[in-house]
Amino acid sequence: MTQRTPSGLFISFEGIDGAGKSTHIAAVADWFRARGRRVTLTREPGGTPLAEKLRELLLHDAMDPLSEALLMFAARRDHVLQVIQPALARGEVLLCDRFTDATFAYQGYGRGFDLQVLGQLEQWVQQQPGQDRLLEPERCFWFDLPPAIAAARLVGARQPDKFEAEAEPFFQRVASGYAARAAQSPQRFARIDASQSLEQVREQVLRHCEQFWGPA
Ligand SMILES: Nc1ncnc2c1ncn2[C@@H]1O[C@H](COP(=O)(O)OP(=O)(O)OP(=O)(O)O)[C@@H](O)[C@H]1O
Numbered sequence: 001m002t003q004r005t006p007s008g009l010f011i012s013f014e015g016i017d018g019a020g021k022s023t024h025i026a027a028v029a030d031w032f033r034a035r036g037r038r039v040t041l042t043r044e045p046g047g048t049p050l051a052e053k054l055r056e057l058l059l060h061d062a063m064d065p066l067s068e069a070l071l072m073f074a075a076r077r078d079h080v081l082q083v084i085q086p087a088l089a090r091g092e093v094l095l096c097d098r099f100t101d102a103t104f105a106y107q108g109y110g111r112g113f114d115l116q117v118l119g120q121l122e123q124w125v126q127q128q129p130g131q132d133r134l135l136e137p138e139r140c141f142w143f144d145l146p147p148a149i150a151a152a153r154l155v156g157a158r159q160p161d162k163f164e165a166e167a168e169p170f171f172q173r174v175a176s177g178y179a180a181r182a183a184q185s186p187q188r189f190a191r192i193d194a195s196q197s198l199e200q201v202r203e204q205v206l207r208h209c210e211q212f213w214g215p216a
Pocket residue numbers: 015016017018019020021022023024143153154157164194195196197198199201
């Protein structure tokens with residue numbers, strides 16, 4: 001008897017810098033692996049050799065908001081074609097540390113860049129041949145944390161990059177961007193109260209996994 005290939009599953013992890021998403025992605029990967037799924041872990045900007053080069057520029061070089069938005073989407077285009085679509089076509093679970101919700105939150109709400117232009121770029125980059133729907137994560141874990149707590153967690157944790165060096169009002173705007181995105185697509189967002197302890201945050205994340213992908 002031939003075994004049916006499972007459908008690919010695209011899941012993203014979002015939040016302001018220091019919200020704790022990278023800490024918890026491994027637990028989600030383990031949860032799926034324990035259920036027999038193949039998992040691809042990746043990140044944005046980055047995930048391919050070209051996109052990782054663009055990441056270096058984006059995280060360290062000053063540039064105007066349009067250049068920043070275009071480079072984010074250029075990196076994403078390569079990532080979608082080289083990694084994301086092939087993994088989903090193989091039926092894997094694709095866990096992505098940030099995707100386009102970050103562009104709306106950071107470049108749109110954080111920098112004040114035109115949301116309609118971002119929407120146009122999203123259409124070009126995430127179009128799927130022969131399909132009406134754009135390629136996007138079917139579920140986004142949104143680690144919601146007040147910027148002051150995130151900043152305190154990052155103190156001394158690592159050398160800040162261009163984004164992490166922004167002041168608190170920038171992150172207030174980014175956080176409001178994530179809240180707006182979640183309000184627009186409540187079925188896609190799973191809000192995690194990231195102000196809780198590491199163990200409690202992990203429990204919330206795994207509870208969502210059980211609820212969405214556990215046995216019916
Ligand atoms: N619930 C928590 N309580 C206390 N500290 C935490 C918690 N979650 C994460 N941390 C710590 O906060 C710091 C930032 O966490 P992490 O790198 O996972 O955040 P992030 O959202 O991936 O940030 P970035 O987007 O900037 O990479 C780390 O030092 C991590 O150990």
